[in-house]
Amino acid sequence: MSIRERLSGNEAAAIAMKQINPDVVAAFPITPSTEIPQYFSTFVSNGTVDTEFVAVESEHSAMSACIGAEAAGGRAMTATSANGLSFMWEMIYIASSMRLPIVMSLVNRAVSGPLNIHNDHSDAMGVRDAGWIMLFSENNQEAYDNLVMAHRIAEHKDVLLPLMVCQDGFITSHSIENIELIEDDKVKEFVGKYKPEHYLLNAKEPIAMGPLDLQAYLFEHKKQQAQAMINAKQVILDVAKDFEKMTGRSYSFFEEYKLEDAEIAIVCMNSTAGTTKFVVDELRSNGIKAGLLKVRVYRPFPAEEIAKALSHVKAVAVLDKADSLNAAGGALYTDVTSAMYVNKNQVPTVNYIYGIGGRDTKGDDIKGVYEDLQKIAQTGNIENPYRYMGLRG
Amino acid sequence: MCAGCGAPPVARMVLRALKENDHAVIAGATGCMEVSTFIYPYTAWTDSFVHTAFENAASTLSGVEAAYKSMKKQGKLPADGDTKFIAFGGDGGTYDIGLQALSGAMERGHDMVYVCYDNGAYMNTGIQRSSATPKFADTTTTPAGSVIPGKMQSRKDLAKIMVGHHLPYVAQTIALNNFKDLYEKAEKAIYTEGACFLNVLAPCPRGWGYPTDMLMQINKLAVETCYWPLYEVIDGKYKINYKPAKKLPIEEFLRPQKRFKHMFKPGNEWMIEEFQKEVDARWQELLDLEEITNKE
Numbered sequence: 001m002s003i004r005e006r007l008s009g010n011e012a013a014a015i016a017m018k019q020i021n022p023d024v025v026a027a028f029p030i031t032p033s034t035e036i037p038q039y040f041s042t043f044v045s046n047g048t049v050d051t052e053f054v055a056v057e058s059e060h061s062a063m064s065a066c067i068g069a070e071a072a073g074g075r076a077m078t079a080t081s082a083n084g085l086s087f088m089w090e091m092i093y094i095a096s097s098m099r100l101p102i103v104m105s106l107v108n109r110a111v112s113g114p115l116n117i118h119n120d121h122s123d124a125m126g127v128r129d130a131g132w133i134m135l136f137s138e139n140n141q142e143a144y145d146n147l148v149m150a151h152r153i154a155e156h157k158d159v160l161l162p163l164m165v166c167q168d169g170f171i172t173s174h175s176i177e178n179i180e181l182i183e184d185d186k187v188k189e190f191v192g193k194y195k196p197e198h199y200l201l202n203a204k205e206p207i208a209m210g211p212l213d214l215q216a217y218l219f220e221h222k223k224q225q226a227q228a229m230i231n232a233k234q235v236i237l238d239v240a241k242d243f244e245k246m247t248g249r250s251y252s253f254f255e256e257y258k259l260e261d262a263e264i265a266i267v268c269m270n271s272t273a274g275t276t277k278f279v280v281d282e283l284r285s286n287g288i289k290a291g292l293l294k295v296r297v298y299r300p301f302p303a304e305e306i307a308k309a310l311s312h313v314k315a316v317a318v319l320d321k322a323d324s325l326n327a328a329g330g331a332l333y334t335d336v337t338s339a340m341y342v343n344k345n346q347v348p349t350v351n352y353i354y355g356i357g358g359r360d361t362k363g364d365d366i367k368g369v370y371e372d373l374q375k376i377a378q379t380g381n382i383e384n385p386y387r388y389m390g391l392r393g
Numbered sequence: 394m395c396a397g398c399g400a401p402p403v404a405r406m407v408l409r410a411l412k413e414n415d416h417a418v419i420a421g422a423t424g425c426m427e428v429s430t431f432i433y434p435y436t437a438w439t440d441s442f443v444h445t446a447f448e449n450a451a452s453t454l455s456g457v458e459a460a461y462k463s464m465k466k467q468g469k470l471p472a473d474g475d476t477k478f479i480a481f482g483g484d485g486g487t488y489d490i491g492l493q494a495l496s497g498a499m500e501r502g503h504d505m506v507y508v509c510y511d512n513g514a515y516m517n518t519g520i521q522r523s524s525a526t527p528k529f530a531d532t533t534t535t536p537a538g539s540v541i542p543g544k545m546q547s548r549k550d551l552a553k554i555m556v557g558h559h560l561p562y563v564a565q566t567i568a569l570n571n572f573k574d575l576y577e578k579a580e581k582a583i584y585t586e587g588a589c590f591l592n593v594l595a596p597c598p599r600g601w602g603y604p605t606d607m608l609m610q611i612n613k614l615a616v617e618t619c620y621w622p623l624y625e626v627i628d629g630k631y632k633i634n635y636k637p638a639k640k641l642p643i644e645e646f647l648r649p650q651k652r653f654k655h656m657f658k659p660g661n662e663w664m665i666e667e668f669q670k671e672v673d674a675r676w677q678e679l680l681d682l683e684e685i686t687n688k689e
Contacts, residue, residue, distance in 0.1 A: 023463040026456060052463040054455060057497030061452035064494065067445050068456025072418065074464055076456065094445050200441040201461055203416035203474055208436035210444035212428045 003181040009172035012140040014039035016147035019187035023074030026054035026065035032169035033107035036079035059084040063091035070100040073199030082109035096131030101154030102162040109169040118358020119169040121321040133163040134299040136269040143167040158231040168271040253302035255294040262291025264373035268319040303339035314377035316349040354389035397605025399595030402568040410579035420454035422486030423447035448490035450480040451498035478505035484525035485515040506582040512597035520600040524549040537655040555590040562589040564625035602651020614646040619676040631683040
């Protein structure tokens with residue numbers, strides 16, 4: 001029987017880590033993810049886990065130590081947010097190029113500057129092309145479930161890529177909600193043992209990792225990384241299937257909420273999906289055919305699948321919780337619209353930048369977007385596709 | 394690596410101190426040694442080797458060591474056989490960009506040895522000044538010009554910073570006299586439990602401007618002038634391993650090197666005097682530290 005609990009998103013992440021029982025956790029405190037290494041240290045101090053906790057002096061060293069630990073042949077995990085991830089940035093690319101399936105809990109927060117400790121997705125968007133698998137989570141349950149599935153995906157021999165599980169800082173990391181936990185032994189069995197083929201601590205077969213890789217080989221190595229990301233798509237679905245067998249909870253690349261017969265649709269990630277579902281229900285009760293596509297798997301990007309899922313609607317709004325400052329629109333918008341274009345989906349699609357620096361996202365804001373979409377659906381006229389939601393003045 | 398480079402003898406001697414049956418995981422900071430020993434698909438290292446970036450050999454290796462501890466405890470690794478952890482970084486990757494990661498790893502007490510091969514500038518990128526560059530040296534970012542005669546700051550004393558971390562073993566050494574000093578210190582550092590640090594002067598013929606066959610003489614002059622004293626600090630107690638009966642004047646060390654050429658121009662005698670004063674003061678400080686830390 002699963003265990004019913006009430007936990008914050010950070011507690012849920014820490015408990016998933018406890019059940020995974022990695023060999024090494026290296027982390028540095030930063031709001032709002034600080035609690036994860038804090039809770040985890042308690043597990044270490046009380047001997048509940050076998051993990052060596054490396055209380056590093058910075059996030060750069062956190063990721064460096066995770067790389068060292070994973071290359072050594074161990075399972076390594078970390079948690080961070082915002083500037084912590086920015087400080088890791090150099091090592092984020094190196095982790096994926098070394099094909100090390102490190103798992104990170106990223107509690108999304110606005111990247112400085114100016115300094116702001118609240119939620120948006122500018123941290124995650126900064127590493128979207130770094131070769132990490134990126135899973136987004138609407139609530140504590142999804143943050144937990146995604147972490148339980150993470151190693152099976154990342155360590156698969158066709159993948160071997162690091163993976164980050166994102167959730168919204170404070171909004172879900174610090175909110176206590178109901179959650180269904182899986183029993184320890186079931187998680188242990190599901191996650192399985194890590195058996196790397198080559199690793200530094202294998203004295204019988206010493207190996208050199210992280211070479212100078214020049215013109216003759218780097219291109220081919222990058223292609224292998226790109227292929228691994230393509231391979232990850234099937235693995236993500238397969239792991240989700242096994243997870244559903246264990247828990248009854250079903251996951252895919254994205255969640256379609258009342259999208260099947262929808263005429264207008266919003267695309268968003270993380271906690272905003274919860275607010276949007278509430279609004280969709282309200283609109284549906286008034287006869288308005290609103291729907292939602294909540295992206296769970298952002299990298300690899302399920303381009304074809306998203307384009308297909310949106311092909312029947314009359315207007316789409318993509319909500320970006322990070323501005324790309326490029327005079328054209330947010331990253332998710334660019335990804336979704338280019339996916340639609342190459343898949344010959346001509347549905348009018350607009351972008352809303354929202355929630356920057358923790359600006360509250362209200363049901364009425366979302367309702368306003370659906371109202372805009374109704375007009376666009378009627379006229380087919382977009383005017384300005386690069387819009388804002390919840391911006392003053 | 395270049396002919397006359399001081400770094401290869403350092404790597405060779407340090408690893409020779411590893412016992413025959415012990416395995417090592419070596420971490421390299423980006424730099425001359427790393428880029429010349431591990432170009433895909435070849436490696437010059439027979440033990441396991443890992444390179445990730447410039448500033449983090451210490452933190453990368455601390456992760457490897459933590460995994461070892463954890464996996465050994467859990468029975469995930471064979472019970473027999475010992476693995477040792479050794480990092481190599483130049484002065485750029487150690488004194489400067491890597492100082493934070495080094496300090497962190499040393500303070501946390503990972504069972505490892507960090508070896509800095511100090512050639513006194515960023516040689517891999519083309520001889521730019523570092524905080525290990527001696528005063529007045531001509532480098533590509535402190536060129537000896539008509540207004541500013543080279544680097545105007547004194548070099549950082551990294552071994553003392555490491556002593557400030559209260560490590561079980563810190564030593565300063567050099568490849569000299571059949572490498573006895575270097576070998577013995579490497580052995581002590583590898584087989585002393587906890588975080589240990591070796592600072593090894595490793596001359597660079599390109600950056601320093603000496604004939605390539607002069608490496609060993611340059612090393613000898615660095616020691617005989619007390620520019621680079623050989624000493625070790627065991628649990629906080631200083632021990633000077635060699636005290637020249639007659640300390641040579643610093644000119645002997647400076648003269649064969651092109652980077653100090655401008656110091657020998659008429660009118661620049663003050664520079665040599667100032668350099669000598671600093672060498673003398675540092676040597677005296679070391680003698681004092683030896684006395685103070687060994688008092689009953």
